[in-house]
Amino acid sequence: MALNLREAVKRPERFTGGHRLCAGCGASVTVRAVLRALKPEDKAVIGAATGCLEVSSFLYPYTAWKDSFIHNAFENAGATISGVEAAYRVLKKKGKIDDTYKFIAFGGDGGTYDIGLQSLSGAMERGHDMVYVCYDNGAYMNTGIQRSSATPKYANTTTSPAGKVVPGKQQFRKDLTEVMAAHHIPYVAQTAPFGNFSDIHQKAEKAIYTEGPAFLNVFTPCPRGWRYDTPKLMEIVKLAIDTCYWPLYEVENGKWRLTYKPKKKLPIEDFLRPQGRFKHLFKPENQHLIEELQKEVDRRWEMLLEKCGE
Amino acid sequence: MAIRERLSGNEAVATAMKQINPDVVAAFPITPSTEVPQYFSQFVANGSVDTEFVAVESEHSAMSACVGASAAGARVMTATSANGLALMWEILYIAASSRLPIVMPVINRALSGPINIHNDHSDSMGARDSGWIQLYSEDNQEAYDNIIQAIRIAEHKDVRLPVMVCMDGFIVSHSVENIELLETEKVKEFVGEYDPGLDTLLNPEQPVAMGPLDLPPHYFEHKRQQAEAMKNAKKVILEIAKEFEALTGRKYGLFEEYKMEDAEVAIVVLNSTAGTAKEVVDELREKGVKAGLIKIRVFRPFPVEELRDALKHVKAVAVMDKADSFSAAGGPVFVETRAALYDAETKPVVISYIYGLGGRDVRTNDIMKVYNDLLEIVETGEVKSVYNYLGVRE
Numbered sequence: 053m054a055l056n057l058r059e060a061v062k063r064p065e066r067f068t069g070g071h072r073l074c075a076g077c078g079a080s081v082t083v084r085a086v087l088r089a090l091k092p093e094d095k096a097v098i099g100a101a102t103g104c105l106e107v108s109s110f111l112y113p114y115t116a117w118k119d120s121f122i123h124n125a126f127e128n129a130g131a132t133i134s135g136v137e138a139a140y141r142v143l144k145k146k147g148k149i150d151d152t153y154k155f156i157a158f159g160g161d162g163g164t165y166d167i168g169l170q171s172l173s174g175a176m177e178r179g180h181d182m183v184y185v186c187y188d189n190g191a192y193m194n195t196g197i198q199r200s201s202a203t204p205k206y207a208n209t210t211t212s213p214a215g216k217v218v219p220g221k222q223q224f225r226k227d228l229t230e231v232m233a234a235h236h237i238p239y240v241a242q243t244a245p246f247g248n249f250s251d252i253h254q255k256a257e258k259a260i261y262t263e264g265p266a267f268l269n270v271f272t273p274c275p276r277g278w279r280y281d282t283p284k285l286m287e288i289v290k291l292a293i294d295t296c297y298w299p300l301y302e303v304e305n306g307k308w309r310l311t312y313k314p315k316k317k318l319p320i321e322d323f324l325r326p327q328g329r330f331k332h333l334f335k336p337e338n339q340h341l342i343e344e345l346q347k348e349v350d351r352r353w354e355m356l357l358e359k360c361g362e
Numbered sequence: 363m364a365i366r367e368r369l370s371g372n373e374a375v376a377t378a379m380k381q382i383n384p385d386v387v388a389a390f391p392i393t394p395s396t397e398v399p400q401y402f403s404q405f406v407a408n409g410s411v412d413t414e415f416v417a418v419e420s421e422h423s424a425m426s427a428c429v430g431a432s433a434a435g436a437r438v439m440t441a442t443s444a445n446g447l448a449l450m451w452e453i454l455y456i457a458a459s460s461r462l463p464i465v466m467p468v469i470n471r472a473l474s475g476p477i478n479i480h481n482d483h484s485d486s487m488g489a490r491d492s493g494w495i496q497l498y499s500e501d502n503q504e505a506y507d508n509i510i511q512a513i514r515i516a517e518h519k520d521v522r523l524p525v526m527v528c529m530d531g532f533i534v535s536h537s538v539e540n541i542e543l544l545e546t547e548k549v550k551e552f553v554g555e556y557d558p559g560l561d562t563l564l565n566p567e568q569p570v571a572m573g574p575l576d577l578p579p580h581y582f583e584h585k586r587q588q589a590e591a592m593k594n595a596k597k598v599i600l601e602i603a604k605e606f607e608a609l610t611g612r613k614y615g616l617f618e619e620y621k622m623e624d625a626e627v628a629i630v631v632l633n634s635t636a637g638t639a640k641e642v643v644d645e646l647r648e649k650g651v652k653a654g655l656i657k658i659r660v661f662r663p664f665p666v667e668e669l670r671d672a673l674k675h676v677k678a679v680a681v682m683d684k685a686d687s688f689s690a691a692g693g694p695v696f697v698e699t700r701a702a703l704y705d706a707e708t709k710p711v712v713i714s715y716i717y718g719l720g721g722r723d724v725r726t727n728d729i730m731k732v733y734n735d736l737l738e739i740v741e742t743g744e745v746k747s748v749y750n751y752l753g754v755r756e
């Protein structure tokens with residue numbers, strides 16, 4: 053069922069222009085890439101948690117979604133789409149619907165790693181035939197860049213500000229992809245809009261067309277929150293991947309597989325340097341903090357290699 | 363032929379749900395409503411309903427899944443109590459503002475803290491401004507009858523609002539009483555096939571978007587439309603009650619008037635306390651005292667004009683609230699009842715009693731005390747205290 057990339061990029065967009073996300077926001081790139089994996093003949097219901105994506109894509113009376121769309125609240129995209137999917141199953145059984153529908157929920161890292169974790173976990177555990185996509189920009193961007201449990205250690209955010217005594221966020225990020233893998237659902241993957249998009253396209257297609265629950269964690273840069281030059285979106289993504297800060301892998305029916313291995317693993321500094329949120333780390337007295345981050349990246353990467361049998 | 367049965371309140375509600383055979387039920391257990399999803403999942407397991415039962419991980423998700431399923435065009439139900447209802451609070455507003463006709467039995471229980479599993483009305487009173495229609499039920503028969511009517515009320519094109527059907531935890535939910543059930547065929551015929559219209563997520567002809575960011579240019583208009591639907595509900599509730607009466611012989615209104623024609627003193631109550639109070643009214647009537655009772659069935663929308671008319675000839679009225687609003691000025695039903703009387707030309711004295719919190723028993727002699735207080739007011743023309751607590755150690 054491998055996705056034909058050439059064919060897929062020609063598919064009409066299901067998330068239109070005219071939304072109000074910031075210029076260069078990774079969220080729209082992530083959404084388009086995921087939706088492109090939908091077969092044109094299949095219908096979809098898309099759900100979104102409260103956050104940047106939702107408030108800028110469906111401002112009454114305009115919508116940027118070509119498919120049916122539902123926003124309920126911040127923490128319940130998982131449960132909301134569970135309900136839609138349950139309704140679909142029963143209405144189909146009763147012969148009231150005959151089209152094929154796919155169900156996709158989008159949530160930011162705040163709505164997924166934090167406040168929405170329970171509802172996401174419940175939806176996955178119950179086995180609804182749906183895909184939950186986290187567009188992970190590492191903070192609560194919509195409310196003005198507060199730390200989330202996905203925020204990288206030492207990032208400067210408005211609730212983990214870098215000050216004279218505290219150099220930004222004090223904890224390493226939660227590894228939600230692994231938490232989701234521990235649900236032993238049919239498909240879990242970590243990906244990013246990257247290069248020719250084949251990684252995200254293929255994973256999105258597998259996630260959507262695998263029966264049962266699937267989870268995609270997508271690295272999604274935010275020029276506002278990360279304080280980098282807007283046109284550098286793709287460069288930042290590549291650096292996250294090549295420093296092994298954001299490894300690309302999938303867990304299919306319990307089998308772990310690395311889907312990209314950098315030819316040359318870059319130092320974490322390369323990912324940190326272009327981003328204003330890490331500026332304070334480059335003061336000479338903070339060199340040891342970067343070393344600490346490097347150690348943790350290395351440790352997590354080694355563990356992942358082992359899981360993937362590399 | 364109606365079916366005579368002996369069922370608890372929870373069984374009666376679950377039986378109504380079975381006969382309605384909704385498309386989706388999403389629920390999470392909480393005493394004293396736990397039996398409702400338990401009975402219902404047994405019906406699912408036995409194949410006596412075609413419902414998709416979603417055993418969610420919390421009440422927040424129960425209501426969230428109900429919103430999703432209802433937006434998708436399914437007929438949807440759930441049930442809860444107390445903290446479960448409180449956990450749904452955020453989504454209750456979303457269900458109502460999205461005009462989703464979800465029907466939910468609420469088995470009334472005291473709200474934490476402190477934690478207490480017994481009956482009072484602090485849960486549903488806390489949700490009174492969420493935009494849900496609220497029906498109250500004296501006993502298992504009324505709970506059953508209200509559930510069946512609630513489906514029609516919620517789905518009516520002039521209403522399209524979610525409905526809570528409240529009944530007292532344990533007192534009704536766990537007490538076995540005689541009940542008259544309708545034949546399943548008759549229930550099915552009465553509630554009919556659900557037609558969600560075209561605005562559903564699963565309409566293949568036309569995708570829709572629900573739950574927008576609704577800024578100042580439109581939000582107010584949407585809330586105004588929602589308020590209008592609540593106004594429409596009053597008429598619809600009465601129409602459906604008439605149809606239900608034709609089917610069953612059981613008569614329902616916005617409230618029940620018990621010996622009110624010539625009453626000089628009256629109390630206003632919700633739910634099962636009405637049963638206890640009727641005993642007291644009968645006793646007083648035997649002694650020649652003109653006592654009456656109003657049992658509110660429809661608390662949202664609030665029957666302002668009708669209550670005013672029913673009470674304006676009475677000399678003194680006590681409104682009994684099984685929930686405190688901590689306004690330091692009386693319970694929620696009291697406040698609204700007294701406001702309803704403001705426009706009456708002749709107004710009774712209206713006083714408030716908070717009673718029965720956390721399952722504290724209310725016996726006939728407690729209620730007798732309330733009537734005696736009213737009689738004293740009538741006799742002396744003096745109101746000692748407007749805001750009162752009944753049956754508490756002071």
Ligand SMILES: Cc1ncc(C[n+]2csc(CCOP(=O)(O)OP(=O)(O)O)c2C)c(N)n1
Nearest residue numbers: 102103104126160161162163191192193194
């Ligand atoms: C219960 C609740 N708490 C807080 C909020 C306020 N809120 C709206 S969006 C948001 C942050 C969203 O962050 P994230 O999920 O990371 O998405 P992003 O905005 O970054 O796209 C917050 C805190 C809310 N809507 N609901």
Ligand code: SF4
Nearest residue numbers: 074077104193274276
């Ligand atoms: S703040 Fe960041 S996540 Fe939000 S729209 Fe702008 S770029 Fe996108």
